[in-house]
Amino acid sequence: MKWKDLFTSSVGKKWVMALTGVFLILFLIVHAGINACIWANDGGVMFNKVAHFMGSTIVIRILEVGLFLGFLIHIFQGLILEFQNRKKRKTGYAVKISIKESTWYSRSMGLLGTLILLFLILHWKHFWVPSRFTGIPYPEVILESGKKIHNLYALMQSTFSELWVVIVYVLGCISLFWHLLHGFQSAFRTLGVSHPGYLKIIQRIGFIYSFIICLAFAMMPVSMYLGWVK
Amino acid sequence: MEHYVMNLTLKVWRQKNTNDKGRFETYHVKNISSEMSFLEMFDVLNEQLIQEGKDPIAFDHDCREGICGMCSMVINGRPHGPWHRNTTCQLHMRAFRDGDVIVVEPFRANAFPVIKDLVVDRSAFDRIIQAGGYISVNTGSAVDANAIPVEKDKADAAFAAAACIGCGACVAACKNSSAMLFVSAKVAHLGLLPQGQPERKTRVLNMVAQMDKEGFGACTNTGACEAVCPKGISIDYIARLNRDYMMAALSSPE
Ligand code: SF4
Ligand code: FES
Numbered sequence: 001m002k003w004k005d006l007f008t009s010s011v012g013k014k015w016v017m018a019l020t021g022v023f024l025i026l027f028l029i030v031h032a033g034i035n036a037c038i039w040a041n042d043g044g045v046m047f048n049k050v051a052h053f054m055g056s057t058i059v060i061r062i063l064e065v066g067l068f069l070g071f072l073i074h075i076f077q078g079l080i081l082e083f084q085n086r087k088k089r090k091t092g093y094a095v096k097i098s099i100k101e102s103t104w105y106s107r108s109m110g111l112l113g114t115l116i117l118l119f120l121i122l123h124w125k126h127f128w129v130p131s132r133f134t135g136i137p138y139p140e141v142i143l144e145s146g147k148k149i150h151n152l153y154a155l156m157q158s159t160f161s162e163l164w165v166v167i168v169y170v171l172g173c174i175s176l177f178w179h180l181l182h183g184f185q186s187a188f189r190t191l192g193v194s195h196p197g198y199l200k201i202i203q204r205i206g207f208i209y210s211f212i213i214c215l216a217f218a219m220m221p222v223s224m225y226l227g228w229v230k
Numbered sequence: 231m232e233h234y235v236m237n238l239t240l241k242v243w244r245q246k247n248t249n250d251k252g253r254f255e256t257y258h259v260k261n262i263s264s265e266m267s268f269l270e271m272f273d274v275l276n277e278q279l280i281q282e283g284k285d286p287i288a289f290d291h292d293c294r295e296g297i298c299g300m301c302s303m304v305i306n307g308r309p310h311g312p313w314h315r316n317t318t319c320q321l322h323m324r325a326f327r328d329g330d331v332i333v334v335e336p337f338r339a340n341a342f343p344v345i346k347d348l349v350v351d352r353s354a355f356d357r358i359i360q361a362g363g364y365i366s367v368n369t370g371s372a373v374d375a376n377a378i379p380v381e382k383d384k385a386d387a388a389f390a391a392a393a394c395i396g397c398g399a400c401v402a403a404c405k406n407s408s409a410m411l412f413v414s415a416k417v418a419h420l421g422l423l424p425q426g427q428p429e430r431k432t433r434v435l436n437m438v439a440q441m442d443k444e445g446f447g448a449c450t451n452t453g454a455c456e457a458v459c460p461k462g463i464s465i466d467y468i469a470r471l472n473r474d475y476m477m478a479a480l481s482s483p484e
Contacts, residue, residue, distance in 0.1 A: 010408070010448035011438050011475040081448055085406035088340050088447035094243075094254065095307035095333045099403055101457035107405050109450060186451040192473025194466045 013081055018190035020074040021183050025209070027067055032216045038229050044153025048141055052149040055131070075117055082110035105178040106186070112179040119172030126159050127152070160224035173218035180210035234264045236328035240275065242287055243335045245344050248351075252344065254333075264324040268311060269294060269301060271323055288347040294319040296460060299395030302402070303348045304335045309399035309458045317397065317460045337402035341409070341445040352398050354444035355412060359396075361440035362433035363416045365425045384422050391419040393461040400455035400463075406447030411455035413441050414471035415463045421474060431478035438475055 006012040034054060037047040054060055105112065130136050131150060138154040160166055184206030185199070193199060223229050237260045245252030259275050266274075269291050276286035292298040301318040305311035311321040326332065334348065342350040367373070380388075394415035401409050417434050420426030426433070449468060456465045 005439070006479045009438055009475075009479075010410075010442050010446075011472055012479070013448055014450075014472060015476060081450075085408075085447040085450070088407035088445060089338050090340055091338055091344075093304060093307065093335055093338055094241075095304075095335070097304070097309075097403055097405075097454070098307045099454045099457045102452045102454040106450070106452040107454070182451075189451050189465070189469040190472050192469055192476065194469035194473065196466060199466065199469075 013077060014190045016073060016077050017081070018187040020070045020077070021187045022191075023067075023070045024074060025180070025184060025187070027070070028213050032213050035220055036216060038153065038156065038220060038224070041229055043230060044151070044156075045141075047153050048149055048151060049143070051131075051152045055150075071120075075113070078110065078113050082113075103182065106182040109179060109182060112175050115175040116172060116179055119168065119175065122168060123172070126165075127155065130155060156220075157224055160221040163225065166221040166225045169221040170218045173214045176217070177210050177214035180213070181207060184209060231264075231324060234324075234328070235261045236264065236323070236326060236330070238262060238271075238326065238329070239331045241331065241333045242347070243344075244287070244347055245336075247346060248343050262323055264322070266323045267294065267319055268305070268321040268323065268325075269319050288345075288349045290349050291319055296320040297395060299397035302337045302342075302350055302352070302398055304337060304402055306333055309337065309402040310397070310460055315460055315462050317395075320460075337398055339398075339401050339407035339446070341407065342398060342401065350398075352396070354446070355396050355398060355409070357444065358409070358413060358437050358440045359416060362429065362435075362437040363420065364429070365420055366428055367425075378424050380423060388419050388422040391415045391422070391463065391467055394419070394459075394463050395461060397460060399458045399460065401446060403454040403458040404447070404449075405452060405454065406450060408449040408455075409441050409444070409446040410449035410468050410471065411459060411463055411465065413437050414465075414467040417471050417474060418467045421470075430474070431482065434471065434474045434478050435482065438471075 007016065034050050035047070037050050038044065040046040131152060136150050136152065136155050138151040138158075140148040141151050142148055160169075185203045188202045189199070193202065237258065240257045240259060241254045242257060243252060244255045257275055257279075259271060259278070262271050262274065269289070272287060272289060279286045290300040290302055292300040294301075296317040296319060299317070302309075303311075303318050305318065305321070310316055310318050312325050313321055336342075336344050336348045337350050337352075341354045342352055345351050392415075394412060396412060398409075398412070400411035401407055404410075417437055420433065421430050451465065451468070453465055456463065
């Protein structure tokens with residue numbers, strides 16, 4: 001076989017989805033950890049500092065490129081797979097196939113992924129574009145050391161003062177929960193874990209992970225909207 | 231179990247040949263015994279059609295005891311019908327009640343074109359097996375069966391995989407029309423045994439390549455296949471295939 005076949009074969013495509021998926025799963029932990037600093041309830045000082053650190057070192061800048069690639073590959077490969085797979089049954093069934101043993105969310109990864117993508121576009125427009133390119137429309141914060149840093153916290157507060165934004169974000173987190181619930185354990189199956197004992201543990205960890213991450217993310221806009229953090 | 235008779239309405243897919251567009255026809259059958267198998271009920275219906283001078287419904291069957299994998303049909307939205315771990319030929323009419331409407335369709339996948347009515351062409355599976363489902367054996371007098379020791383757990387796992395009858399229900403049930411469960415069973419069946427080691431790497435690479443060439447979709451681990459598999463092949467074999475494939479691909483000499 002040619003080395004390229006690895007990426008064009010059906011199994012190779014699964015590997016690409018799984019590897020980028022695991023990478024994004026790890027990223028979400030970092031992302032949620034940083035954002036959780038808003039709950040320090042110190043007017044965003046800690047959060048702004050950490051967010052500044054994440055944008056200031058060259059190592060993280062390089063990682064950011066990797067992250068962006070990870071997102072792109074996962075999204076494109078996922079969409080391509082979804083469309084290719086759909087085409088494999090030109091004539092459909094008259095009675096919809098109903099198999100209750102297979103979970104609805106495992107069969108809806110394309111749909112859930114698309115919902116997450118729509119949410120992401122809005123999310124990038126809200127935060128990533130202003131902080132990287134167009135600038136944040138709030139005065140910079142001056143630290144004790146005299147250093148000036150972006151006030152990302154103020155941007156978060158103003159973004160989450162609108163109810164519809166909060167609702168969209170919560171819906172995005174719900175889609176993410178179902179996507180992760182299947183994706184987490186599916187990734188490990190693709191990476192070759194076949195021992196039933198490990199698979200059971202992975203499934204549990206996957207549930208806990210998806211629940212905590214998505215709840216944490218969903219609570220951020222909610223707590224800002226309701227004024228739980230100042 | 232109590233015996234009873236029933237009258238049923240059947241909506242069956244009729245298609246003259248591969249190029250025909252096909253449509254559903256409605257039939258009524260009377261006095262069907264709860265003891266009959268689903269295929270026997272079809273036999274009754276076909277007798278009726280022949281007497282009326284009509285074309286009988288074409289459906290695949292051979293052993294009628296759940297071991298050949300020929301009896302492919304989707305009954306009310308489930309390949310092989312409502313019973314768990316069961317083939318259509320082993321589905322009995324006691325699964326239904328008087329007055330039921332039963333919709334019967336062929337397995338649907340581009341890789342399984344309809345030949346006539348409920349009969350589909352599953353020779354794609356044969357070509358996948360030809361691509362790697364074999365082991366090399368020296369010609370000459372038969373080797374002693376017990377000459378190569380096989381660990382019990384490996385033998386059991388290989389046997390469980392070998393139970394796959396190649397019926398294609400996994401493909402029919404899968405939203406991606408993927409043949410991964412079938413291929414993973416075949417790869418594991420030989421790959422777990424010492425006799426299957428020489429071709430272990432080429433087998434998985436070639437069988438997956440053939441599977442892709444035949445136009446089956448890519449697996450997304452939904453587990454629908456495992457649920458309808460009459461032989462209870464576990465999707466854990468798919469995870470095993472994924473691992474075997476990657477090991478083989480990364481160490482492939484060319
Ligand atoms: S894996 Fe199961 S459903 Fe698929 S072909 Fe084999 S026996 Fe049939
Ligand atoms: S006819 Fe052989 S398995 Fe059903």
